[in-house]
């Protein structure tokens with residue numbers, strides 16, 4: 570079993586009476602590119618602030634590399650690089666100068682390391698250029714370079730592609746994959762973009778209203794959570810009525826020849842049995858592929874606050 574590099578247990582944070590993060594327990598293993606997925610206000614940034622020791626939880630704990638972020642802050646953050654807010658740089662200084670200044674805050678590092686991280690994010694040839702000449706995507710990549718300075722084992726990125734154009738998003742996604750594959754870095758990133766998470770992450774935690782509603786590999790989640798299946802049957806109305814009475818599944822729609830249902834995977838066999846036992850002929854059983862978006866909508870709904 571891979572080592573757990575990031576873990577929260579019952580993590581909870583209130584803002585006045587509102588629970589921004591509610592009893593959140595998640596695990597990230599060494600080598601994961603973990604997508605922390607949720608709609609606006611779900612509690613992603615608040616969780617990341619607690620993970621990086623910027624905000625103290627009201628309950629529960631966070632551990633990084635086996636150290637408690639609250640009790641062993643320095644050790645826990647030693648091998649972690651993070652971008653929590655939008656990276657801020659001195660616009661009239663070059664990329665390299667900015668990294669030099671930043672590294673001095675944390676005890677300094679040699680020039681070679683600065684070149685290495687600039688190279689890792691594809692900015693080595695722009696090292697001498699002032700940050701004011703950079704595109705938004707380049708600033709974001711410089712932020713990631715900054716997070717890489719201490720040679721971390723884990724990087725934590727809060728919405729790393731937010732505000733980028735499609736090309737900028739692709740660049741950052743490729744960079745994240747490269748950090749994982751070539752540099753062996755474990756990545757924890759938050760996002761509200763499903764297809765982004767689907768593209769870069771091997772594991773996902775879905776958060777809604779502060780609560781973790783699902784966690785696992787993308788494939789596992791889709792498999793475990795639900796399937797949509799179309800039954801081609803002889804008597805649609807009878808079949809729909811019958812299946813509506815089966816607790817574990819939901820009839821989604823009926824058409825001229827099919828009834829589609831959704832529910833956990835086991836319910837497919839149960840539905841089939843019920844149909845056949847009632848004398849309804851089953852001509853076809855067609856599983857519909859479900860993507861992360863369907864699952865996300867099922868778990869998160871419209872994501873609107875109701876208070």
Ligand SMILES: Nc1ncnc2c1ncn2[C@@H]1O[C@H](COP(=O)(O)OP(=O)(O)OP(=O)(O)O)[C@@H](O)[C@H]1O
Nearest residue numbers: 584587589607608609610611612613614615616761
């Ligand atoms: N400093 C704060 N003071 C009061 N409420 C806050 C504060 N920070 C966050 N919240 C509230 O906590 C909840 C979670 O916010 P958070 O920023 O963690 O969500 P998020 O998932 O990062 O959202 P987004 O996708 O918009 O970045 C929201 O209801 C928000 O209004």
Ligand SMILES: [Mg+2]
Nearest residue numbers: 613614615727
């Ligand atoms: Mg946020």
